[in-house]
Amino acid sequence: MCGIIGYLGTQPAAEIVLGGLKRLEHLGYDSAGLATVADGQLHVRRAVGRLDGLAEALAAEPAPGTLGIGHTRWATHGRPSQENAHPHVDAAGRIALVHNGVIENHAAIRSFLEGQGVRFRSETDTESLAQLIGFFYSQTGDLLGSVRGALREARGTFGIAVACADAADTLIAARRGSPLIIGTGRDELIVASDAAALVGRVSQVTHLEDNEVVLLGPGGLRAVTVDAKPIEKQLEPLEASLEEASLGGYAHHMQKEIFEQPDALRNAMRGRVRPGADRVTLGGLKSFERELPRFRRALLFGCGTSWHAALIGEYLLEELAGISTEVEYASELRYRNPLIQEGTVAIALSQSGETADTIAALREVQSRGAVTLGIVNGVGSTIARETDAGVYLHAGPEIGVASTKAFTAQIAVLAMIALDLGRRRHLSPERTAELIDELAAIPEKVTKALELDGQAKRLAQRLVDRQNWLYLGRGVNFPTALEGALKLKEVSYVHAEGLPAAEMKHGPLAMIDAGMPVIVIAPQDRTYEKVLANIREVKSREGRVIAVASEGDERIAELADEVLFVPRTSPLLAPLVATIPLQLLSYHAALARGHDVDKPRNLAKSVTE
Ligand code: F6R
Secondary structure, eight states: EEEEEEESSSSOOOHHHHHHHHHHGOOOOSSSEEEEEEEEEEEEEESSSSSSHHHHHHSOOOOOOEEEEEEEEOOOOOOOTTSSOEEOOOOTSSHHHHHHHHOOHHHHHHHHHHHOOOOOOOOOOHHHHHHHHHHHHHOOOOOHHHHHHHHHOBBBBEEEEETTTTEEEEEEEEEESSOOOEEEETTTEEEEGGHHHHGTTEEEEEOOTTEEEEEETTTTTEEEETOOOOOOOOOEEOOOHHHHHHHOSSSSSHHHHTTTTEEEEEHHTTOOOTTSSSSSGGGGGGOOOOOOOOOEEEEEEEEEHHHHHHHHHHIIIIIOOOOOEEEEEEEHHHHSSOOOOOTTTEEEEESSOOHHHHEEEHHHHHHOOOEEEEEEEEEOHHHHSSSSSSEEEOOOOSSSOOHHHHHHHHHHHHHHHHHHHHHHOOHHHHHHHHHHHHHHHHHHHHHHHEEEEHHHHHHHTTTTTTEEEEEEEEHHHHHHHHHHHHHHHHHHHOOOEEEGGGGGTGGGGGGOOTTTTTEEEEOSSHHHHHHHHHHHEEEEEOOOOEEEEETTTHHHHHHSSEEEEEEEOOOOGHHHHHHHHHHHHHHHHHTTTTTOTTTTOOOOOOOOO
């Protein structure tokens, strides 16, 4: 996904747009640009690379005006270059457009317009939309009508902001499949693809729905459908605070978010988990009170880290709720023929709530009659709005590209859902109360696990030259191993693989050579003895074993080369603490290699296309 912002107010727009883009840079960072409107002209500045390039271009040649649109790009169509950077401008130089999404029929639009004599300047799909709006506008002079007309022709997905050289007081935004939020502040209106850009400037927001077009102007906000039907938009308070979106003394967002986990977990459990209680309270499922005991099968889906959380959910739901559970990659589920029987609850997991594959999978299972729940962090996001009910993570904004606090919050929410469903079936009040107490104690244990920071740093520095790592775990810690490996790959660009420890001897053992780092997650649960046997296998091939083990475990200390000791907890909740040293290790491994942990190469925070 790329980052979009549009500003209309009384302040210098370029400054505010640039400030907003800085907050969106995690969504795309290979090129950036902005356009302002003043003196009947568009003032466009674009630069390849990080936002510093755009800031320099603006310092050299300021862009005047109090209306502006901006974009920070993650290239999909066309390489990162100045010509391909947004905003794109129509041939007459009157219309500027920033766009998130993909215009699928861009080639057809382009060939039609070229046939009309329009000259294109870039390789992007976006330019076709800018040119089409410009083409209609040159014939009619009606800005809103031209935008609507072009959007009716466009196939694919878009979140757009449009500025026009002839209207220094009018900004247009529209959405189909790509998120857009409008914020209203004092004497200003801002549109952005993510709430992070609005925090601290506006207090009220409204989310655009698919096929809605809004005109921001002197009269405020006016919304219509692409087919010109008027719509009433409701404003709601913007929940995130400026403090949450800033670094607050940490070096990186990833580091901050790792260390925020005790609080994020407390927030995820606030009002839902009470020590001593024998039930959890999930307000988000209240409307489902009657259906809950009837669920016989759960289908969990998501991508990347959210998929790993779903895999942990499978263990939790089967063990605690006694519900047969399947987990699917959303990207696969959407193209399969999923069989949805009566009593199936489909649960979408997503930090952002905007991942394209997860949204598509959600719509697919809904079209087949599934009841759907969302486990989502992004308040008001597409998945949160389109699911029948759900439980928010309340983990606060996650800005680092590598997901950390959302992962542990997802596990906590899954544990609460499993306890809720379990308690409505066979789970005794005593066992439920015991697990609730354990859950309530998790934030403290995570705080303790964070003390491993120094050890993780030294370890990462010693292993800086190792290019292949293995992560092993069993049972509920197999997904923890997958997540550990993913974290390392994405920020340090080191090859890492996560495996169920017992699978080693079915092939991967052949990869072990002298000194290869093998991270083994080995809490003292029912798989412990087996895991010790797996460690011996690795050691006899001279692999270097780093164990994540329960505090006070002396046996493992004798076997492994190094142990990261984490507090003991109930075996089912072990991923919540075992994940912490794995996150710290990845963070420090990336720093030791000199990488930008918050903006890993080739990745952006949300994959909305
Ligand atoms: C990994 C990571 C990604 C996301 C995935 C799904 O650290 O961040 O793998 O987990 O793109 O994103 P959401 O959860 O926003 O749907």
